[in-house]
Amino acid sequence: MIEHHSRDRIEFELFENGLDFILSALEHLRETPSDRNIKYGVLHLSSGIELVLKTRLLQEHWTLVFENPKNATKQQFDSGDFPSVDFDTCISRLINVCQLNWLDNARKNLKSFRDIRNRIEHFGISDSIEAITSLAAKSLSVVLDFIASDINQDLVSEHEEDIDNIRRDLVNFEKFVKHRIGRIKSDLKPEDTIIECPRCRQAFNPDFDD
Structure with a gap:
């Protein structure tokens, strides 16, 4: 469990920092969150996901967390004072360098959630709670699979x-999404066209299993 008792220093290693951001996000998104809580929930969850993904790059080689690995120096790495790899490049390196090919299928959901984060941080947003929660659930699911399969298990055990x-x-997120889709399903007619929601990437199908 993440605890820091010293009041004169703050210390978070990369994976620990990512988990802490995710836990903070979940605190904001529990039950019926306010608009403000949703905003900070999305920002913190996106940051946490990115840090967890970078943990795998760090396991592969410390230079991979740099924006430009060719210019990486150990002194910069140790100080943390360097431009780090951006989100899209991080995913590409995980797939192409670390050979995590399964992430290619998850890229769309992660990118969609990242886009919501960018709109909140750099512009503004008007979206449904259902869409945001659905994408949050899908992104969390990807990250948990990622942790289980691709993060050093000693590190996983520690946290x-x-x-x-x-x-x-x-589980609570997924129950919410399933309940919401069940409500939408009851309003559909057999002749209705089924499409994928462009915001939450959820396909609405009247044959969706309960």
């Missing part, structure tokens, strides 16, 4: 309690 807490909150 097992926090990861279990994230899993429990994911």
Whole structure:
């Protein structure tokens, strides 16, 4: 569990920092969140996801977390004072360098959630809670699969309690999404056209299993 008792220093290693952002996001998004809580929930969740993804790059080689690995120096790395890899390049390196080919299928959902984050941070947003929550649930699911399959298991064991807490909150997200889709399903007619929601990437199908 993430705890820091010293009041004269703050210390978070990369993976721990990512989990802490995710836990903070879940605190903001629980139950019936206010608009403000949704905003900070999205910002923190997006940051947490990115840090967890970068953890795998760091496992591969420390230069991969740099924007330009060719210019990376150990002194910059140790100080943390360097331009880090952006989100899209991070995903590409995980697929092409770390050979995590399964992430290619998850890229669309992660990118859609990242786009929501960018709109909130750099412009503004008007969107449904359902769309945001659905994308948050899908992104969390990807990250938990990623942690289970691709993060060093000693590191995972060290933070097992926090990861279990994230899993429990994911179940609540998925229940919400399933309930919402069930309500939409009841309003559909057999002749209605089924499309994928461009915001949450959720396909609305009258044959969706309960």
